Amino acid sequence: MNEIKKIVKDYILEEFLPGEDPAGLADETPLVSGGILDSMATIKMAAFLEKKYGVQIEAHEMNTKNFNTIASLASLVQAKLGGK
Amino acid sequence: MSKVDANLTSPTSSGWLRTLFGDWMGAAKFLSLAIQVGLLVLVVRQFQLENRVFYEKIMPLAFGGFLIHYFLPQRYRLPFFIVLSVVGIYAALGFPNSLWLIGLGLLLIGICHLPASLAVRVTLLLAMAAMLVVLRLGQIKVAWAGVVLPILASMFMFRLMVYLYDLKHQKGKTSLPHALAYFFMLPNVVFPLFPVVDYSTFCRTYYDSDRHQIYQKGINLLLLGIIQLMFYRAINYYWMLPPEDVKSLSDLAQYMTANYLLILWLIGLFTLVVGMLHLFGFNLPKPMQRFFLAASFTDFWRRANVYWKDFMQKVFFYPLYFRLRKLGATSRLLLALAVVFVCTWFFHAYQWFWIRGSFLFSAPDMLFWAIFGVLVIANSILENKRGRQQALGQRALAFTEIVVLALRVMGLFFIVTVLWSLWTSTSVADWVALWSNANITLDALIKFIPILALAFGVFLTAAYLFEKTPQRAAANSGFFPFLRTAAVTSAVSLFLFLSGKPAALASFDNRTQEIIRDLQTARLNQHEVELLTRGYYENLNAANQFNSQLWELDMKKSDDWPMIQETAAGRGTGDFMRLELVPSTSLIFHNAKVTINRWGFRDQDYEQKKPHGVYRIAVLGASGPFGSGVSDDEIFEAILEARLNRENGGKPSVKYELLNFSVPGYCTIRQLLLLEKKVVAFEPDAVFLCATPRDEISLARHLTHVVKDGGDVPFDFLRTIVQKAEVNKDMSFEQIFTRLKEFGDEALAEAFPRFAQICREHGILPVYVLTPVVTPAAEKLKRDAKLSTRFMNLAQAAGFAIVNLSSAFDGHAAEELRVKEWDLHPNAKGHQLLADRLYETLRENSRILLATK
Incomplete structure (x- = not known):
């Protein structure tokens, strides 16, 4: 789980927050409601997770609950990996 | 709670204080909230916002409801909100109409929960919609249709789609109280134009943080909505030009800017609605996010109507995007976004039909959505390729970055005002005429440069004030920050309320008094009065967009309100006169007896000699x-x-x-x-x-x-x-x-x-x-x-x-x-x-x- 969080965090920092201090991005930092992930970024994030972990994210899973924090994203991936 | 707040908590609070409020700070918070809501009720009434039922019944009801709701245990709050909403419906529509509305609403909700497949339930809902279309078109005459159907449609036409979507994907996570609260929510009965609230968000944000913070946020939103509606009035009364009065470049700029800013009415309305919902624990997001400061088309789309964007994204964009996995990322994006804009255009006409009872298929409307759609799609594809960098809010923008941002914002504002003027024109030819009548010459453009410089100054200031640092939600639940906010809100509300009182008015000069009095009146502007008057003689939809109160007035208009030439008393002449009265006719016209004598004029039968x-x-x-x-x-x-x-x-x-x-x-x-x-x-x-x-x-x-x-x-x-x-x-x-x-x-x-x-x-x-x-x-x-x-x-x-x-x-x-x-x-x-x-x-x-x- 921590490994997933780290990978997700690194991806967000690299793709959406270049030059920002990694310390400012915590597991519970609001990504969607905080404006870091907009709809385009959310799609990119989903595509990244699908490719990286070989999971399939469904349309109805593209919501604030799943995508709002690094922790919730990691949980989503974990659940999908666990269900495989 | 901050350390200071914790120290201030009195251990010796008396029993009743503890029971009711927890401690004296809770009591102080309640008191400040009650004062603020009470003041807002007075301000809304003073300024006659937005319609009589709202300021005379719904706002006082919400205030009273809030006072009771505040003291209820959590488990009773949602049922109480439902009861309050039903009372609101009754207060607005009266007995038989409210019964029809609630009955039909329950039937629609019931169909969603039938133990049948989704396809069967959707088919039943469509059949019911078809029946309601027949009633809305007046094919079958029922007394309640004109009053009940626009409100019923406003409650169900979009939310039912969201609800069904969530029912399908979140099995077991819906409840009847949530559904009733969601569809019949309190202020909807007086606002046919209502934000498309997402069901999941509605449930998820219900008391999702400190309740006092939620209430205070709601009060802030209510005040913001009131101020936005006042700005709308000022622009509509004093700045808006009739299109036929546009004769120069500066007229054109004034017309286009004022015409675009009339959207403040919708913004104010939605902000009021969302603010009121906060008073009952629904911590919903702001419906619009300062979209006047959007710097790109996608940014505009994201900020302009957050609820609509989320609705489109959830029900149409994502399902299609993920269904098209076999295509490349760009193709998927392009197709899914194209569908979103076609749907947006269609749903605009669909909403128009339910609320107005007529069809809206106009060339400017189609062109607007087509052009805007292409611009957003192109921008999205570009953004998707280049990426859109965000910040964590730790770094403020440098001055040069603010200047660039202001230029981009100004450019986008200009393009949107141009598109908006097209959208709100009665025809493409009229829009072209607007431009040709403005006599744009090189000389006029040069003379316009100081106005552009002034506009840039305004955008630069706004960008500096509002966009310098990224907005991040930083809720401060401390006692003193809470009171500070409450004090500011109360002071502004009190000022607004007192400014309209005769004693306070007397301290202003005559012109200011006149303006303040005028702003306290809901009225049409000069152009709207002329459009309305023109509608007496011409088959004209006085309002062609949801951009002013004129359409609301049109909506209230009785179906049985023909022009004289549409009755037996009037006929065409085929010459310059175009119309004459038909001799020896008698009829009821606009609820009054009209007698045309043998000479063809409305009077007794005099002798010619x-x-x-x-x-x-x-x-x-x-x-x-x-x-x-x-x-x-x-x-x-x-x-x-x-x-x-x-x-x-x-x-x-x-x-x-x-x-x-x-x-x-x-x-x-x-x-x-x-x-x-x-x-x-x-x-x-x-x-x-x-x-x-x-x-x-x-x-x-x-x-x-x-x-x-x-x-x-x-x-x-x-x-x-x-x-x-x-x-x-x-x-x-x-x-x-x-x-x-x-x-x-x-x-x-x-x-x-x-x-x-x-x-x-x-x-x-x-x-x-x-x-x-x-x-x-x-x-x-x-x-x-x-x-x-x-x-x-x-x-x-x-x-x-x-x-x-x-x-x-x-x-x-x-x-x-x-x-x-x-x-x-x-x-x-x-x-x-x-x-x-x-x-x-x-x-x-x-x-x-x-x-x-």
Whole structure:
């Protein structure tokens, strides 16, 4: 789980927050409601997770609950990996 | 809770205080919240926002509900909100209508929960929708349809899609109380235009943080919404230009900017709605995110209507995007976004149908969504490839970055205002005419540079103030920050409330007093009044967008409110007159008895030859003197005739006869022709040409119709005007009208002497009777006064006796004197006032009553 969080965090920092201090991005930092992930970024994030972990994210899973924090994203991936 | 707050918690709070509020800080918070909401109720009422039911019933109900709701245990709050919403529906719609609304709503919710497949449930819902379409179209007449269906549709037309989507994907996570609260939520009954609240968000954000913070956020939003609605009024009353008044580049800039900023009405409305929901624990996001400061098309789309964007994204974009996995990322994006914009365009028309009961398929509407869609799609693809960098809010923008941002914001603002002007135009040709009438030349562009520089300054300041650091939600639940916010909100609310009180008003100069009074009144602007008036005679949807209150007025309009030519009493003539009354007809028109005599005018059946000893006055006018909306015996000329005979029989004449030759829509030129062709044959002693300050407009509109239809134009002077205006039937209506309107004075200056000449030739005294119009518009009245003086001078110079009744309605509110909210013709009381004033004036001016042949 921590490994997933780290990978997700690194991806967000690299793709959406270049030059920002990694310390400012915590597991519970609001990504969607905080404006870091907009709809385009959310799609990119989903595509990244699908490719990286070989999971399939469904349309109805593209919501604030799943995508709002690094922790919730990691949980989503974990659940999908666990269900495989 | 902060350390300071924790230290302030009193361990010795008395029992009742602890039971009710937890501690004294809880009590203080409640008290401050209650004061703020109470003040907002007063402000909303003071400024008559947004409609009578809202400020007289729903806001006080919400206030009372909030006070009770606050003390309820958590488990009772949602059921209480449902009860409150139902009470609100009853308060707004009354017993039978509210029963229909709730019954049909429950049926729709029930269908969603039937133990059947989704396909079956959707089919049943579509069947029910088809039945409601039939009712909305009036194919089957039911008394409640016009009132209930727009509200029912507003509650269900989009939310049902969201609800079904969530039912499908979140099995077991829905509950009946949540569903009832979601569909019947309190303020919806008075706001047919309502944000598409997402069901998951509605449930997820319910008391998702400290309740006092949620309540305070709601109060802040309510105040923000109120201020936005006041700005909307100020722009609509004082800054908005009628499109036909655009004659220069600066006019065009003013028109386009004001036209775009009218969206503040919708923003204010949505903000009020969301604010009110916060008072009951629904911590929903702000509906719009400062989209005037959007720096790209995608940014605009994201910020403009957050709820709509989320709805489209959830129900259409993501499902399609993820279904198209086999395609490349760009193709998927392009296709899914294209579908989103086609759906947005369609749903706009769909919403229009349910709320207005008519179809909206116009070229400007389609073009707007097509162009806007292409721009957003192109921008999205670009962003998707390049990436869109965000920040964590730790770094403020450098000054050069703010300058670049301000330039981008200004550029986007310009493009959006241009697109908006297209969207709100009645036709593409009218939009083109708007630009061509602005006479944009190089010289005009150079002169415009200082205004552009000023605009840039405004954008730069706004970008610096609001966009310098990224916005991050930083809720501070401390006691003192809470009180600070409450104090500011209370102070602003109190200021707004007191500013409207007579004692406070007296401290301002007259002009400021006038503006403050005006801003406290919900009224139409000058252009909207003209559109509404035009709608009396032309098959015209006065409002073509949800961009002003005009459509709301249109919505209230009774289905049984035809134009006279749509009834048995009016018919086309096929010539310049275009319309005449049908002899010997009797009918109910606009709820009033209308009798057309054998001569084709609305009056008793007089003999054509004037009897001996009778003093006869012919009354010529348009729909006002015709008596639109009042019965035969309630028209001012009928009242006056009866009074003259009752109180003055034999002094100086044996009998008085007032013959009403007025026809709805008739302008001075048509009245001139009527005088020649018909009136003189009745041997009147005097002719009362009843005019309003709008005669110039009425004349230009009629002439525009004639030119547009390729009809023959009578009189050399009119033909010369048509030539000088360089108009022809291939031009758009608005373009012809704008040009002809410039010659209104010239036409009247020619028409009045001809009118007077005909009268003189027949020994008739021409009398110019200036009648007032029913409108509360202070600005309009000033303009009217200026026009009235001009027209009276022209008439006087032509030899008319002048009777000025323009102050007959002074001291009376428009609501007292109009036929209906959507029909500004004087009602029976208005006609009585006119008759009384005219009687007094005639008694003072015996020359008119003695002008026998």
